[in-house]
Structure formats: C-alpha cells, structure tokens
Amino acid sequence: MFWGKIRKRALLPLFLVTTVLLTGCGQREEEQHSPELLLGFSQLGTESAWRSGNTSDIEKKAAESGVSLMLEIANRKQEDQIAAIRRFIAYQVDVIAFSPIVEEGWDNVLLEAKEAGIPVILVDRDISTKSEGLISCHIGADFYNEGVMAGEYLIRKANSLQMDEVHIVEITGTEDSTPMRQRQAGFMDTISSDPRMQVIESVNGDFLKSRGAECMRYLMEKYGDDIDVVFSHNDEMTLGALPEIENAGAVPGKDIIIISIDGGQEAIDVLKEGKINCVVECTPMLGQELMDTAKKLKNGEEVEKVIHPNELFFSDEQDLSDLAPRGY
Structure with missing residues (x-):
C-alpha cells in the first residue's frame, strides 16, 4: 500500500511534464498552420x-x-x-x-x-x-485613363476613315459608380478637343448584358443609321448590344465602330472576328x-x-x- 502511494506520486510529475510537452507541441503546430x-x-x-x-x-x-x-x-x-x-x-x-x-x-x-x-x-x-x-x-x-485610351483610339480611327462627323452613343455602367463616372470623364475630356465628335445620347446599361441589349435596341430604333460609334463601358453590355445592331440590319465593327472596356476572353474573340474594333483592358x-x-x-x-x-x-x-x- 505504501509502495503504491510512492509509485503514484512518482508518476504524477512525469504525467505533468508529458502533458506540458504535448501541449507545447500542439501550440507550435497550430501556430505553424494558423493563417x-x-x-x-x-x-x-x-x-x-x-x-x-x-x-x-x-x-x-x-x-x-x-x-x-x-x-x-x-x-x-x-x-x-x-x-x-x-x-x-x-x-x-x-x-x-x-x-x-x-x-x-x-x-x-x-x-x-x-x-x-x-x-x-x-x-x-x-x-x-x-x-x-x-x-x-x-x-x-485607372478608370479615367481607360476612358482616355478609348477616346484616343476613336480619334485615330476617325482619322484613318477620313470621317467628317462622328455621331457617338454611349452605354454607361452603373449610375454613380466610380468606373461609370471616370470612364465617361476620360472619354469626354479626350474627344472634346475634336470638333467632329458628338455624343448624341448616353444611356445607363448598369454593366449588365441584358441591359446592354435593351439600351442598344432603343438606340437603334431612335437613331438607326445616324450612329457611327458605340462606346460601351464594359464587355458584358457590348456583347448584349451586338445582336441588336445586327437585328437592325447594321454590321458591328464595319457600319458602326464598337469600343468596349474590360478585355475578357469573349470580347477579345469577337474583336478578332471584326465585330468589335477596340477593347481597353481592365484587369x-x-x-x-x-x-x-x-x-x-x-x-x-x-x-x-x-x-x-x-x-x-x-x-x-x-x-x-x-x-x-x-x-x-
């Protein structure tokens, strides 16, 4: 009985040391894997x-x-x-x-x-x-610079085609969003010095493909052959707009210059097909x-x-x- 008590007392410190060591290892392992x-x-x-x-x-x-x-x-x-x-x-x-x-x-x-x-x-x-x-x-x-690049391309394109007047419709992104405001400002500031450039209407497409289609349908019905350029604030709206241009009997990329922003794969593929003329990257x-x-x-x-x-x-x-x- 006396020996049993001694053996229990001897084992207790060993148990405590082992517990501390195991706990310490667990903490170190947790620290190593914690984010x-x-x-x-x-x-x-x-x-x-x-x-x-x-x-x-x-x-x-x-x-x-x-x-x-x-x-x-x-x-x-x-x-x-x-x-x-x-x-x-x-x-x-x-x-x-x-x-x-x-x-x-x-x-x-x-x-x-x-x-x-x-x-x-x-x-x-x-x-x-x-x-x-x-x-x-x-x-x-830099959304403002994206608008600038879009405007600079349009001026070069108009020069190459020897255009005397350029009638532009703009499909903007979500109202009061930063990209909408700054892309529009960069574009407008760039083309404002060129007297050929005239934005005949800006409509809100909310960065959505379905809204891009709705906006383009409305614009084609209202202006038809008077539209020379579509400046769209993102690829989704652009991709929604293209079928509406074709449904109205025009050829996107030829009859109407198409400028988009984002640079997604689908828009680049359509650019290669010739239905979009310029895509500004927004990574x-x-x-x-x-x-x-x-x-x-x-x-x-x-x-x-x-x-x-x-x-x-x-x-x-x-x-x-x-x-x-x-x-x-």
Missing part, C-alpha cells in the same frame, strides 16, 4: 465574367498567401455590403476589403471599422467621402496586390494610397494572333 491574416472581403456581385474572374483571383491568391478569407457576395445591393462589413467588424477580422457598388453612403459603417481599429481596402472601385482616414488604400484600375487580377497590402497593414507598415495595375488596349490596329488567353 497569417484574416481578411473579410465583400464582393459586390457576380454580374459579369470580369467580376467572377476578380473573385476567383482573390480566392486563389488568398489560398496561396496563407490568408484566411471571409468572402461575402452582396448581389449588387449596398445594404448587403454594409451588413457584411458590420459582420466583419463583429468577427474582428484583421483587414476589411470591399468593392463598392456605388460611391456614396459608406461613412457610417467605415467609421465603425475605424473605431474598431480595422484597416479598410477598396478593391476595383472608389468611394466618395468627406471623412479623413476611413480608407487605407485603393487597389484598382480583374488584383488578388496578389490585395494580399500583399493587407499583410503590410496588419503589420503596421505604410502602404501606397492608390495602386493601379498596368493595363493595355487591344484593337483592329494590332496583330492579336499571339495574344495569350485572358483568364477571365
């Missing part, structure tokens, strides 16, 4: 190949970078994005990122994020705010910049306030036979 960063990302929707490509790239780069991603799709509703951001705050993520559907109306929820000490990154689109310090960084295309591949920037913010490092990817344009002026697959 470097928890990122909450609100994507505005799934309205286009561009948007789907953007989401896929962010998911892929998060996995490759050891980032745990909380992804919410807002179905093109600002109230859903605001609710998602509030959930990210409640969950105490390290960094919040979102692609805003419109520019206004974000101050209250972003002030909540600031008070919680969570940095916020804008992806793709920008916002309008009078408050300071709500946004740490904006990662996305959705922003995932790596987002992951790198989020990590810097978590570590307290300074980041650039605006990060633009390098972007190109593709047109009937070029040999596109060796162009690599677009990936979106």
Whole structure:
C-alpha cells in the first residue's frame, strides 16, 4: 500500500511534464498552420465574367498567401455590403476589403471599422467621402485613363476613315459608380478637343448584358443609321448590344465602330472576328496586390494610397494572333 502511494506520486510529475510537452507541441503546430491574416472581403456581385474572374483571383491568391478569407457576395445591393462589413467588424477580422457598388453612403459603417481599429481596402472601385482616414488604400484600375485610351483610339480611327462627323452613343455602367463616372470623364475630356465628335445620347446599361441589349435596341430604333460609334463601358453590355445592331440590319465593327472596356476572353474573340474594333483592358487580377497590402497593414507598415495595375488596349490596329488567353 505504501509502495503504491510512492509509485503514484512518482508518476504524477512525469504525467505533468508529458502533458506540458504535448501541449507545447500542439501550440507550435497550430501556430505553424494558423493563417497569417484574416481578411473579410465583400464582393459586390457576380454580374459579369470580369467580376467572377476578380473573385476567383482573390480566392486563389488568398489560398496561396496563407490568408484566411471571409468572402461575402452582396448581389449588387449596398445594404448587403454594409451588413457584411458590420459582420466583419463583429468577427474582428484583421483587414476589411470591399468593392463598392456605388460611391456614396459608406461613412457610417467605415467609421465603425475605424473605431474598431480595422484597416479598410477598396478593391476595383472608389468611394466618395468627406471623412479623413476611413480608407487605407485603393487597389484598382485607372478608370479615367481607360476612358482616355478609348477616346484616343476613336480619334485615330476617325482619322484613318477620313470621317467628317462622328455621331457617338454611349452605354454607361452603373449610375454613380466610380468606373461609370471616370470612364465617361476620360472619354469626354479626350474627344472634346475634336470638333467632329458628338455624343448624341448616353444611356445607363448598369454593366449588365441584358441591359446592354435593351439600351442598344432603343438606340437603334431612335437613331438607326445616324450612329457611327458605340462606346460601351464594359464587355458584358457590348456583347448584349451586338445582336441588336445586327437585328437592325447594321454590321458591328464595319457600319458602326464598337469600343468596349474590360478585355475578357469573349470580347477579345469577337474583336478578332471584326465585330468589335477596340477593347481597353481592365484587369480583374488584383488578388496578389490585395494580399500583399493587407499583410503590410496588419503589420503596421505604410502602404501606397492608390495602386493601379498596368493595363493595355487591344484593337483592329494590332496583330492579336499571339495574344495569350485572358483568364477571365
């Protein structure tokens, strides 16, 4: 009996040491496999190949970078994005990122994020705010320059065709969104110095293929042969518009100059067929910049306030036979 008590007392320290060692190993293993960063990302929707490509790239780069991603799709509703951001705050993520559907109306929820000490990154689109310090960084295309490139192409094309007058219809993106405003401004500023250029009407296509078709049907019925150019703010609307032009008896790319923005695979294929004349690139591949920037913010490092990817344009002026697959 006495020996049994001694043996139990001798075994107790050994048990405690073993437990501590095992717990320590478990903690180290957990630390090795725990994500470097928890990122909450609100994507505005799934309205286009561009948007789907953007989401896929962010998911892929998060996995490759050891980032745990909380992804919410807002179905093109600002109230859903605001609710998602509030959930990210409640969950105490390290960094919040979102692609805003419109520019206004974000101050209250972003002030909540600031008070919680969570940095916020804008992806793709920008916002309008009078408050300071709500946004740490904006990662996305230079939409104004995209409009400029579209306008510069049109001037070259009009020169090559020796056009005396150029009647333009514009199918814009979502009203009050950053790409809509800035693409329009860049285009208008560029063509304004050319007296041949006249925008006869701008209509809102909301970045949707179905709306692009509706807008083009209306424009063809109203203006018909008077239309020389269609400037469309994204590929989805352009692809919706083309059949309506053909249904009206015109040949897109020949009778009417077609200028689009995004640079997705389907639009590039149609460009090669000759039904689109120019596609300005707006790359959705922003995932790596987002992951790198989020990590810097978590570590307290300074980041650039605006990060633009390098972007190109593709047109009937070029040999596109060796162009690599677009990936979106």
